[in-house]
Amino acid sequence: MEITSSQFKRCDLLKVTGRIDSSTAPQLAGAFRSINDAGRFKIVFDMSDVEFISSAGLRAMIEAQKTCKRWNRGEILLASAPERIYNAMDLVGFIPLFKFFDDVTEAVGSL
Secondary structure (H helix, E strand, O other), X not given: OEEEEEEOOOOEEEEEEEEEOOOOHHHXXXXXXXXXXXXXXXXXXXXXXEEEEOHHHHHHHHHHHHHHHHHHOOEXXXXXXXXXXXXXXXXXXXXHHOEEEOOHHHHHHOO
16 A cells, blocks of 8 residues: 645645555554644545545544534545445445545635
């Protein structure tokens, strides 16, 4: 798994390439945490190149979303989520917890 982070004026963009499983989920959680520790709570998570996400990866996303939304500071927006990952998130009931966008530009523009 490869994680790249970019900082913009209104938000941070986090892009993951590869598989998010039990061995790589701590890296994802650490990436979210480092953005939050910098005092930034509006994050666009580009999922266009995510091949697989396990329950550990979903848990890292939920924990980061809780941190971002605490005291109404921000949130994580999901951009370009592959259909199979969207369906998995729908199956476990995570769809209401996140806002989904077709591309990164649309997600960044909504903030």
